[in-house]
Each structure stands twice: as structure tokens, then as C-alpha cells.
Amino acid sequence: MGYIIENITVITWDDDRLKVLENATVETDGDRISRVGCGKNDAARRSGKIRIDGTGKALIPGLVNAHTHIPMTLLRSYADDLALHTWLFDHIFKIEDKLTDDDVYWGSQLGLMEMLAGGTTCFADMYYFVDRIAEAAAESGMRALLSRGLTNNEDKDDYSDDYRIKEAVETFRRWNGAENNRIRVAFAPHAIYTCAPKYIKAIRDTAEKLGAVIHVHVDETLKEHNNSLNQYGKTPTQHLYDLGLFDLPAIAAHCVHVTDTDMDLMMEKSVSFIHNPTSNLKLGSGIAPVPDALKKGINVALGTDGASSNNNLNMWEEINLAALIHKGARQDPLAVRAEEAFRMATANGARALGFNNTGQIREGFSADMVLIDLSKPHYLPEHNIVSNLAYSAQASDVETVFVDGRILYDKGEFKTLDREKILYNIKRVCERLFS
Amino acid sequence: MGYIIENITVITWDDDRLKVLENATVETDGDRISRVGCGKNDAARRSGKIRIDGTGKALIPGLVNAHTHIPMTLLRSYADDLALHTWLFDHIFKIEDKLTDDDVYWGSQLGLMEMLAGGTTCFADMYYFVDRIAEAAAESGMRALLSRGLTNNEDKDDYSDDYRIKEAVETFRRWNGAENNRIRVAFAPHAIYTCAPKYIKAIRDTAEKLGAVIHVHVDETLKEHNNSLNQYGKTPTQHLYDLGLFDLPAIAAHCVHVTDTDMDLMMEKSVSFIHNPTSNLKLGSGIAPVPDALKKGINVALGTDGASSNNNLNMWEEINLAALIHKGARQDPLAVRAEEAFRMATANGARALGFNNTGQIREGFSADMVLIDLSKPHYLPEHNIVSNLAYSAQASDVETVFVDGRILYDKGEFKTLDREKILYNIKRVCERLFS
Structure with missing residues (x-):
């Protein structure tokens, strides 16, 4: 099982070098990033994976x-x-x-x-x-x-x-x-x-x-x-x-x-x-x-x-x-x-x-990755995407979050956490604590 | 024409005093705030206005x-x-x-x-x-x-x-x-x-x-x-x-x-x-x-x-x-x-x-107001709403924006500006400027 994210702008540190790839393809296999391909015509290697269109989005390490x-x-x-x-x-x-x-x-x-x-x-x-x-x-x-x-x-x-x-x-x-x-x-x-x-x-x-x-x-x-x-x-x-x-x-x-x-x-x-x-x-x-x-x-x-x-x-x-x-x-x-x-x-x-092989978008590394929606006014024009991320990004621009190749959050929806249950219990425990 | 915003938490400066009203009702009439009522049982005075439920939201001056x-x-x-x-x-x-x-x-x-x-x-x-x-x-x-x-x-x-x-x-x-x-x-x-x-x-x-x-x-x-x-x-x-x-x-x-x-x-x-x-x-x-x-x-x-x-x-x-x-x-x-x-x-x-009678949620003042969605995790628990706004709010928490009693932005939609046209033209003018 895995994902193929296509037409994506990848922004990552690659050891000591900042790497920005345009129109890239990133594939995951289980908990790992199995491939980072570059360029517009780079076709995905394998099928049977879930395809995600990354147009207008950035993929960064978690x-x-x-x-x-x-x-x-x-x-x-x-x-x-x-x-x-x-x-x-x-x-x-x-x-x-x-x-x-x-x-x-x-x-x-x-x-x-x-x-x-x-x-x-x-x-x-x-x-x-x-x-x-x-x-x-x-x-x-x-x-x-x-x-x-x-x-x-x-x-x-x-x-x-x-x-x-x-x-x-x-x-x-x-x-x-x-x-x-x-x-x-x-x-x-x-x-x-x-x-x-x-x-x-x-x-x-x-x-x-x-x-x-x-x-x-x-x-x-x-x-x-x-x-x-x-x-x-x-x-x-x-x-x-x-x-x-x-x-x-x-x-x-x-x-x-x-x-x-x-x-x-x-x-x-x-x-x-x-x-x-x-x-x-x-x-x-x-x-x-x-x-x-x-x-x-x-x-x-x-x-x-x-x-x-x-x-x-x-x-x-x-x-x-x-x-x-x-x-x-x-x-x-x-x-x-x-x-x-x-x-x-x-x-x-x-x-x-000390989490080795995490923190970068790189083949063989853990697929801990975040998709950012770049369509908001505060990302335009696109002169320098790293500047825009550091100086203008909001947490709410985060669209999808992967950890170990699994989607944990997608467009406002939590895949592993029960939002309503958490809000109910926060209210409950606070009533006692702060009464 | 006007709006009635009910069950709302109003946060405003009232000249030199910070004012936080819970379960308030705010009415507008044309370009003005016509009434700021307090308390749960405060009924709206007039009908024929558009009602907005402010539950779980804050109303602040623009x-x-x-x-x-x-x-x-x-x-x-x-x-x-x-x-x-x-x-x-x-x-x-x-x-x-x-x-x-x-x-x-x-x-x-x-x-x-x-x-x-x-x-x-x-x-x-x-x-x-x-x-x-x-x-x-x-x-x-x-x-x-x-x-x-x-x-x-x-x-x-x-x-x-x-x-x-x-x-x-x-x-x-x-x-x-x-x-x-x-x-x-x-x-x-x-x-x-x-x-x-x-x-x-x-x-x-x-x-x-x-x-x-x-x-x-x-x-x-x-x-x-x-x-x-x-x-x-x-x-x-x-x-x-x-x-x-x-x-x-x-x-x-x-x-x-x-x-x-x-x-x-x-x-x-x-x-x-x-x-x-x-x-x-x-x-x-x-x-x-x-x-x-x-x-x-x-x-x-x-x-x-x-x-x-x-x-x-x-x-x-x-x-x-x-x-x-x-x-x-x-x-x-x-x-x-x-x-x-x-x-x-x-x-x-x-x-x-020098815009007199603006900048506060107050009767007779211009209805320049912003509705904030307080349901996000970063607003919980609700110990101090002003602290939460100053230290935790994101621009994306803004839900509705009124100026002179008119809604200009609502849940991602611009009422007066043409988003697609703007994005198209930004691309166009930047291609010339930065080529």
C-alpha cells in the first residue's frame, strides 16, 4: 500500500542542502518514502497506489x-x-x-x-x-x-x-x-x-x-x-x-x-x-x-x-x-x-x-509529510516559496498530514482522533479542575 | 435592513474599558450598530432582519x-x-x-x-x-x-x-x-x-x-x-x-x-x-x-x-x-x-x-465587525478569550467580516472582490514585472 503524489512542489532539507523540486512525484510504500522523482514528465513507477494531485500544493517534511x-x-x-x-x-x-x-x-x-x-x-x-x-x-x-x-x-x-x-x-x-x-x-x-x-x-x-x-x-x-x-x-x-x-x-x-x-x-x-x-x-x-x-x-x-x-x-x-x-x-x-x-x-x-531517517522528503526515509495549500492570497505571488512558508504560512494552510505513510489528518478531518469526544471530555475535566 | 447576531460573545474596547459580553445580541441598522444587548434572555427588538446564530463565536471590532x-x-x-x-x-x-x-x-x-x-x-x-x-x-x-x-x-x-x-x-x-x-x-x-x-x-x-x-x-x-x-x-x-x-x-x-x-x-x-x-x-x-x-x-x-x-x-x-x-x-x-x-x-x-465612531462594538458606531470561529482546538479550554485571541488566533479563524453593516467576506467567500479575476491578473502583471 502507498500513495503517489503527483505535480507537487517538494520543499525539504536534504542533509545540508535546501532542495526545492517543482512538478515532482513522491511515492510511498508502507511507512517509507519509496521514490522522489523530478520533472513534469516523470511518470509514477507503480500502480495500485492511491493517487493525489499536488497541483498548487507543497509537500514538506512533517x-x-x-x-x-x-x-x-x-x-x-x-x-x-x-x-x-x-x-x-x-x-x-x-x-x-x-x-x-x-x-x-x-x-x-x-x-x-x-x-x-x-x-x-x-x-x-x-x-x-x-x-x-x-x-x-x-x-x-x-x-x-x-x-x-x-x-x-x-x-x-x-x-x-x-x-x-x-x-x-x-x-x-x-x-x-x-x-x-x-x-x-x-x-x-x-x-x-x-x-x-x-x-x-x-x-x-x-x-x-x-x-x-x-x-x-x-x-x-x-x-x-x-x-x-x-x-x-x-x-x-x-x-x-x-x-x-x-x-x-x-x-x-x-x-x-x-x-x-x-x-x-x-x-x-x-x-x-x-x-x-x-x-x-x-x-x-x-x-x-x-x-x-x-x-x-x-x-x-x-x-x-x-x-x-x-x-x-x-x-x-x-x-x-x-x-x-x-x-x-x-x-x-x-x-x-x-x-x-x-x-x-x-x-x-x-x-x-534521534529519529533517524525522518525529517526529510527523501527515498528510504519515513513518510512523515505535510501537504500545504498554496492557493491562499498570502502565498502570492510565488517569488520564493520558502520565504512564504517561513514568513506567511498559517497552521490552517495544512491540508493533509502523513505519519509513517498513513494519513492522520485530511482537510479538517482527524482520521485517528475523535474530535467530538475530545471536546466533550475537555469540558468535563476542566469543570472539575477549575471549579 | 440589518442583522441580528444572537448568542454571541462580544469582545470590545469601550473607550478605556475592555468589555466582554456573553450571550449577547448585537443588531445593526444600515451602516450602524443599533443595539448591543446583554444576557441570555435578551430578545431581539425588531424583526425583518437577517438573524445570525453566534453560538461558539466571538464578535470583535474590525x-x-x-x-x-x-x-x-x-x-x-x-x-x-x-x-x-x-x-x-x-x-x-x-x-x-x-x-x-x-x-x-x-x-x-x-x-x-x-x-x-x-x-x-x-x-x-x-x-x-x-x-x-x-x-x-x-x-x-x-x-x-x-x-x-x-x-x-x-x-x-x-x-x-x-x-x-x-x-x-x-x-x-x-x-x-x-x-x-x-x-x-x-x-x-x-x-x-x-x-x-x-x-x-x-x-x-x-x-x-x-x-x-x-x-x-x-x-x-x-x-x-x-x-x-x-x-x-x-x-x-x-x-x-x-x-x-x-x-x-x-x-x-x-x-x-x-x-x-x-x-x-x-x-x-x-x-x-x-x-x-x-x-x-x-x-x-x-x-x-x-x-x-x-x-x-x-x-x-x-x-x-x-x-x-x-x-x-x-x-x-x-x-x-x-x-x-x-x-x-x-x-x-x-x-x-x-x-x-x-x-x-x-x-x-x-x-x-480619525474614523470617529468606529473601532468598537457600541451602539451608534459603524458596523465594522468580525465574527471569529472559536471551535478550533487552539481556543480550548475557554479560560480567557482575550488571551486566546491575542496569543493563539489565526487569520483563518475569521468567519464573517462586516464593514458599514455590509458583509464583505463570509466563510471563504468574497462578496465584493472577484478572487479568480484577481489571481489571473496577479499572474499576468507579475509575468511582465519580473521577467
Whole structure:
């Protein structure tokens, strides 16, 4: 089984090269892209497949949301425009204390629905009740790197009784590699201010034994940065480097206040820099040094963070901001180019999360692809399609979403998620949570 | 003739107060809002009107794009990600030299289509071949403050033979107050670096005689700012103030590098500060001191600028950026609140452009209103609808657009513009322009 998409404009990163193919033909076979043909007269090789006419449409790799907390869709627009401390302690934590696994399941479903409708095919999540998030992700058919946020500030030598690490290990054993390897499980020491150094080391050692990836918040606020200097005499990045955390494949979310030396360490250890522009702006955290990271060759990917600090899971806004804010903040119109922002949201994201052979429209790669309707006024004239995607696209321009060669969303219709059921349950769980 | 919109959530600024009405009823009578009723049991007063069920929808004032150059849609995504000088001199100016009045007409039609589909009902434009822009605006049914950009660096005492001012006066006489006063004409000395001081004075005097509003670019780049200090020994704002330009009602676009003293002068003269966040970021101009302007009580409105420096005319992105970037740049999550950004794009815009009795959902005001579909996942849960609009809305959530009580756009359909004809002509004019 497979699809043949004809007369399509393919826009993809091909390793280090941006590739735009006009009038191309893309074929899938099962979960893979089996052929990418070029030119008007390129005929489809095999029949028996479902044909899709791509005229007036673009085919791009599925977007990768490389840092989020999807159940936090439940907290979207709850307690906005407040000082960080008030927001977190007086509002967010109070609700999170009341969350049940059922709430997390339905909040995840809402987030999955929003992501799919906007062309996101893959995401990296950090939260709790992760088994329920995995269940929702599996049902959706999306690709996900899931993790249990681990926090423990108690400094001790033995964490073998730590229930959080135990949970994380159980989740890893249950879900890592499930669903045709679409679901993988990472280990997530939450941040240096919520984890004692030895706790981070314990998590690191557990992850190493299991061969797991690391997902961690790094240097999000100036407060975190300065506290680290005071407490450890070094930056958060140097602290984590010295604990050996970055000896494992790692994604570091935020990196707003990383120094030049920190970025050298990240480059040395191939740590991925996950840029969350909306969240960093909205919470007043600052503007991450993305142009410098790019210059050093660091793998920069994009994330939305949770919906409560964004307030959505719309990766098009992150692409747009990644391409815009550094130009303005540095008064340099060349700071981050449109194609670089597009790469961050696709190929770089896939690489960060360790999903090999995804994130590009390329023979042999997973068929994680998105069809974009280019007929809207904001795509005209067609001078530069990559510019149009980075600066003008809306999530609603997404027409069809494929993951592993399967259509999960098509023209407003969810193929794996039950929209009405989700809306009903969101209302139900919110009535209890916020009453 | 009129409409009765029932069971609707109304979100509006009511002078200085944000007003959110649940289960309201809004009635129109001809071009006016004739009644805004509150509460579930509020029955419609009159029959014989067309009833619209507003369940699951919001009604907001039409968005006001307070600074744009709509024919520049023709240059969307043409020559992006270049240094400012290369972009302007090697690319943009070369194409603009070739533009005919026919090109400007079709470029305007494309821009009008994009604006209407995104809920913009009113805009302030500065360009040339303004009669053709006015013609397009009149056909669309939208509200517009149009102006001919005036440039002349020749310093002399008498500009009575200046063909540009003559054109502007003719356009004023032909169009000001036309179409039920939906079209008005401003005078636009382009900027201090393109106009000799005496030329600005001549424009000012002409505008004063005719009772016209001023539309001007102010302090967009650090280069403009420093050149002004060198050439005139004062800032661009002080220079224009001293020339008496701000004795007339004026909208000042950009204001990226205005000083604290400049803002005091703007406040003294009631000059509106038109914030163009996307354009200022994309061109690397910088980040305007909007939080300070708000603190002083200056009327801050929002604009997209032309599509070549944006690359769209999507006011939702400007609202989003206005609410986000100042928080991040100042590391202050309270810098600009969601409701302030929403106000900039509605009531403040209407006030800036001098369209009295527009920009609010209020009895006796012009029925310039937009219905928003709140059923999308990114609006759930419904904790705070203003937050959701500012941080999560997409232009595509716009369902119906009214201007002067008339529906101009409804569920993807343009009532006054011919989509196919516009797309055909855009293709035609671009083939010549860019060959």
C-alpha cells in the first residue's frame, strides 16, 4: 500500500542542502518514502497506489515540535500576563497538583489534535502520567519522544528508591520502541534548580544503561543562570557537562542565557539547542543566542513549550519568530534566514530527537509529510516559496498530514482522533479542575 | 435592513474599558450598530432582519491596519533575507520603477483580499497611483485612509509646481469623504530623509488648508536617527515637531528609535504611534519602545507595513508580536498585556486614523465587525478569550467580516472582490514585472 503524489512542489532539507523540486512525484510504500522523482514528465513507477494531485500544493517534511508539555493545553490562557512567580506558584502549580491521569490523557488528546491540524508529526514531551500520554500518542499515530520530568532536590548517594526514576524506567520498558518505533522514551532531569547534582548523575547513569536520550531544561532564565554561578561557581551548561549528562545524546530546551563557552561545550558533545521563541518572549525570559549557535554549527531545533506559556502548539509561529526576532534584536536582517528556520522545524528537529531517517522528503526515509495549500492570497505571488512558508504560512494552510505513510489528518478531518469526544471530555475535566 | 447576531460573545474596547459580553445580541441598522444587548434572555427588538446564530463565536471590532503599502503585495517574498541597502536599492526600487497604475490596482486587490479574509476592515496606506488604490478600496467596500507618499529632497522656497503635491491634492479632492465617508485621504511626507525641511512645511500647510490628516514614517532605523542628529542637531521627531507637522492630526509609523523626550512631544501633540513589529524585526530595524509609549498614554496602534517587509498583511501576527516581543526584549512578562495589544489593533487604530465612531462594538458606531470561529482546538479550554485571541488566533479563524453593516467576506467567500479575476491578473502583471 502507498500513495503517489503527483505535480507537487517538494520543499525539504536534504542533509545540508535546501532542495526545492517543482512538478515532482513522491511515492510511498508502507511507512517509507519509496521514490522522489523530478520533472513534469516523470511518470509514477507503480500502480495500485492511491493517487493525489499536488497541483498548487507543497509537500514538506512533517514539523517536529522538539520541546513541549502537551497536557498543559488544559492550562491554555489560564493565568496569563502575570509575573513569573505569581503565575507559576499561585496558579499553575495549584492546578497541576489536582491533575489526574485522566486529565493528562484528555489534555494530551487536545494537544495532539492541535498539533496534527497544524502539520506537526513528531514531538518531544516532558510531563508526568507519561503512560497516559504514550497511550494518547499511540492512538493518534504520531511520532513522539516522551519523558517523565524528574525532580528531586534532596542530595543523597542512593536514589534506588526514587519513585520518579522507577516510574521513568517502567515507562521506558513499556513504551520505548513501541508502535513501529514511533514512540521512544527519554530521561528528563527537569532542570538544575529542581534536581540535586547527584540526582542528575543517577538519572544519567540509568539512561546510559538503557541507551536512552536526555531531555532537559537549560538556562531558561537569568535567575537560573545567576543562581548556578552562585551555587556551583559555573553556568548551568558547564554544571551539566561536568556531571557527564552531555556524554549521552541530549536535547537542551531554552538555552536563553548560554554563554559562548557553553555553546562550545554543546558543540563538543553534540547537544541539540531547542529554541522556544514564543515561550521565552511570553514569560519574559529573554532572547536566546540562536545566530551564534548556528554559526558554531550546533544543531538548533524548535519547540513551542507548553500551551500555558505560548499559548498554542503552532509550530508555524515558532518558525516565523525564529526567522524574525533575532534580526530585530540584533538589528541585523541576515541574523537567521527563512530556510534556516524551516530547517530547525524539520530536519534539525528529527536529528535532535534521534529519529533517524525522518525529517526529510527523501527515498528510504519515513513518510512523515505535510501537504500545504498554496492557493491562499498570502502565498502570492510565488517569488520564493520558502520565504512564504517561513514568513506567511498559517497552521490552517495544512491540508493533509502523513505519519509513517498513513494519513492522520485530511482537510479538517482527524482520521485517528475523535474530535467530538475530545471536546466533550475537555469540558468535563476542566469543570472539575477549575471549579 | 440589518442583522441580528444572537448568542454571541462580544469582545470590545469601550473607550478605556475592555468589555466582554456573553450571550449577547448585537443588531445593526444600515451602516450602524443599533443595539448591543446583554444576557441570555435578551430578545431581539425588531424583526425583518437577517438573524445570525453566534453560538461558539466571538464578535470583535474590525481590525485596523494602521500602516501599510498594499500594492507591495506584488513584492511579497521577492528578495528576502538581504541587507537593507541591497534589498531596497538593488531589488525593490528596480521593480517599483517599472510599476504601472494597472499593476498597483491589481496588487491592491490582492492585498484587500488578504486583509478582508483576515478580519481587517480598515487600513492606512501610503503609496503612489493612489487613485487606483482608492478605486480598488471603493470596490471592496473597506474603510481606508489613503495617501500619496511624497518625496523631494530639493530644498527651495516654492513647491507650487511640485507634481506630487498636485497629485495628492487632486486625489484628496476626488476621494476624501467618498463612499459614505469610508474613504479619506491623508497627506504623507514620506520621511525626513526623503523630504527637505521646507518640502515638509509645504505639505503641512497644504494639508492644514484642506483639513487633512498626516501620515509619516518616523525614526524607523538607527541610521535615520543618527543622520538626523548629525544633519539637524535633533531627533527626527523633534525635527518634525519643530516644522509644525504635528500641529495636525498625525500618524507616525515605526517610531523604533524615538527617545523619551520624543514621546513627550508625541503625547503633547496627540500623535499616534504606529507599531509595526514584524517589519521592524524582519528588516533588522529594532524593537520600538512600546511599553514606554503606553505608560505615557500615547495612542499606540498596529500596522503590517508592506508585504515585502513582513511578508503578509495579517494583523493577528502583529497583535501576537506586540503582546510578545516587549516581554522578551525587556525580560518583563508584564510589558504589554494581551488586551492592550488587542486594543491597539482595534479602538486605537480607529482613533489614530480619525474614523470617529468606529473601532468598537457600541451602539451608534459603524458596523465594522468580525465574527471569529472559536471551535478550533487552539481556543480550548475557554479560560480567557482575550488571551486566546491575542496569543493563539489565526487569520483563518475569521468567519464573517462586516464593514458599514455590509458583509464583505463570509466563510471563504468574497462578496465584493472577484478572487479568480484577481489571481489571473496577479499572474499576468507579475509575468511582465519580473521577467
